[in-house]
Amino acid sequence: MSSGSMSEDDFVASDYEDGFDSQEEDSDMEYEQTEDIGFSDMVTEKQRQKAYEVDFTVLPLTEIQAAQASASNHVAGILGVTQDQAAALLRSFKWNKERLVERYMDHAQEILDQSGVVLDDTKLRLIKRPKGFVCMICFDDSPNGGAVGLRCGHVFCQACYDQYLTQKIIEEGECRKILCPETGCNVVIDEPTIKSVVQPSVMERYHQLQDRAYVEDLDNLRWCPAPNCENAVECRLPHSSFTTIVPTVLCGCGYKFCFGCGQGDHQPAPCGLVKMWQKKCADDSETANWISAHTKECSKCQSTIEKNGGCNHMTCRKCKYEFCWVCMGPWSEHGTSWYNCNRYEESSSTDARDQQAKSRASLERYLHYYNRFANHEQSAKLDRDLYMKTEKKMEEMQRTSDLSWIEVQFLKKAVDVLTSCRMTLRWTYAFAFYLARDNMTELFEDNQRDLEVAVEALSELLEKPIEKEKIPELRQQVLDKTVYVGSRREVVLEDTAKGLADGRWDFFVEFGKV
Template identity: 30%
Template sequence: MDGEDYSDYMDDGDDDEPSDYIDEDDDEQSDYIEEDDDDRNTKAAAAAAFSTLSKVDIERRQEALIADVSTLLSVPRAVAIALLVKFKWDSDTAQENWFSDEEKMRRSYGLTAEADGGGGGVESRDECQICFERFEIEERASLSCGHSFCRICCSTYIELSIDDGGAGCLTLRCPEPNCPALVCQSAVGTLVSDGRYVEKYARVLRRSYIEGKKGHKWCPAPDCETAVEFQIGEKSNYDVVCDCSHEFCWNCAEDAHRPLNCATVEKWIRKNRSDSENVNWVLANTKPCPKCRQPIEKNQGCNHMSCKCRFEFCWMCLADWYNHGGGGGGGYYACNSFAVQQKAGGKLGEEETRREFAKRLVDRYAHYFERWGANRKARKRAAEDLEKLRREHFAQLVSDYGLADSELNCVGRAWMQIRECRRVLEWTYVYGYYLAEEVEEEEGGGGGGRKKVKKDLFEFLQGEAEVSLERLHKCAEKDISPFIKAAAAGGGERVVEEAEKQEFFEYRLKLQELTSTTGNFFERLVSGLENGLDVGGCKAVN
């Protein structure tokens, strides 16, 4: 790797020592700490050109379109809804089709003069034409066309249509045979007494808007009713962050997966589902301590493990924590590189050669799969840790140290950055898996080794990313512990000395700087991978 320039990926400052993150003389830093905690979604939305739509947002847009069409065409609300549903909520297209042949539109979609005018001419009856039972006048349910039925039958008719779950309830016709009049939304609210059906009707109406409009999708998270509006640019970032915090790819609806493309992610998911390559055992909950062999459970997010025997090691490679990074690319995280071990000795038999080849494939897959899964679990754990901090400790810290609530936003931002970085690392191991596959193909075909150079560069940058993230993760997870313990021990009644307040301020400043430094490094890493890590004309794996 001598002679390569990685300065584009590195931070300008020296961030090896904690003191590098503290500037006690810079009063402007404290203002930075007090920023609002919603800038992450704002930055993501700006980069990807997306916006989230709540239930209220959707209904507001629908009402504007319905009112517009109803006014311009001089038709009732039910007719406007039917037209917009038919033409996928495109007001211009609906109006063009209406004016091109108004009479044909009325006949084709049941938009008769009776439906428009709500007039009647139909004589009131006291016998329901659905159940043929007589009913009292107060039990009558009349529609806009003038046809009347008993309230129970009319309500059941509407409820069954809503229960079907499709958009048919939005263009439901009068139950009288051959009557094209529409059952309007107001009739649903008046005739259906069960509020669940009224809400379900409104939900179907909202769904027709999102699923009909181009550039709109629902968030795929379970039970989330937020939609996303997306504008695809020339070089769009497809990652979307919903208001519910679920991150997904707009293009394929899988979890957000920058820097990989959707085809590579789909290929990886198919591979993981294959029974023949099921290595979930790699992600066992415990690993033996390399020194005393006692099982160790990883119950925190970072990879620095401490056994009861006082041996400290790396969770990933089980090497001595203080010695396992010497000399190799990636500093302490040389264990991110998968080195293919060649069997020493003479010529192998054909059967043994096949076994060695198969074992090498499984070992390589297990290596990347474990690290992909470990970062995936750590990402989810980070969200849980942040929620626990907010729920159990933020109020006490604010009270003890005399802070405004916003002054702890830097802690929330740090954990959100950890989540994002874990997600990026998660997918870099998939990137590395397929890159390693290409390197083996190149070596087997007698290639010039350009992909090997790119693999070395990639693993160096990936290792540096791991170092940067572990530093931030340690600061957010462990360095805050003394302050939390002190606040908990005081029970809200202790008097905090100015020196301790200053110490907590410096901690927050350090955390803020680490968050910024780590975020910038990862953004450059993602950009580099997306642009191919071009090394001597060798393009990216995706």
């Protein structure tokens, strides 16, 4: 388990101060108890120091399982049931212990039935086939073999029950409530029955699904989305605050992501703006914008018309309305000016021209931000290729100088910072797209420009070939540029985060939590 609010800038600075010996955990972190979900004294949180940081805790799978066991034992002692029965009850209430105990005291049997918990399990699981038994799934009437029945009285052969449960668990990923195979029966199959029927590998998957469901049921927990990572992250910020802060967390596996929406780090843009921007880039809205910029609508029936000749006298094919392509006014008002419109001040055509101009301006504005957004995304992908080149450069430096492997790590750290700053720059353009124009926007763009200039300077420096006699000079330049780039990124993130918290930014759209 690890906890804290480490930023990229802290990462860079600490490495330089400690001779590039990366420190992933802080031994001086303060601890606080979180008894409501069973982590007790294991959970730690570090006091947030920067406006764009949030407090979080990384929890490995073993601690997730320990938290479930702790909560189950606690409830089992209160209700007088077994730990497995308590766990099943808690899953039905999404691990809300207080609500479960309160409801159980008043409606015990109802809660047991809804949760699929049977206190007297001697009547359950494998039984002998009764006389005249016919499995209503496979219609096997053989007296030999086992059968499975629940308190509802519906009995099926063991093979069909095994196949049914295996499909529910393996193929459908069900673990909360698996109902009796009988059509229309709402009796829940309890865990002891499942365990007695399915193969051990299926039961193992069942428990894995229960672990995943535990994290998904709690608002302050989220699984790390990185492939093959089994860590979860705890963040106690209320979801209502995600419009004023971007809750970026760093998993123990090294993957940085947004706790609010589960996507990769998108600071400084809040989740709501990110969702709107992605939709705008992905759907057909910009295709429609292009059509609007290159075509016009008939003033009478609103059919879309594309000009295919030089004549300005247009006739709508749908409604036969005649109008002027230049001013969009009725052609009947043009007199003898058949092909040369000079009527730019008439009210009948001004609105149409304004709408066309706004459409073109809207498209140009969108493309301005989108092209820069996409450019930094592409540059970040190319910068990742620097990792392989950087390793070769590091090996070359060792061969041609007296620097140790630790001392040449500055190149790799520089690429890490460069990639992180590219991602930040990428999302500053999505952020800026929705900003209303004012003095604060100009200040934001100044900070954005300074970061962009610094990033390009560092990128250019890292692309330079290594000259043996200039290695000490190159090393110092890279160190200085890396620290400066990190500081400019911090300025951008700090300013935008404080502006969100203070309500200083004026957006021309409304966005809510995701």
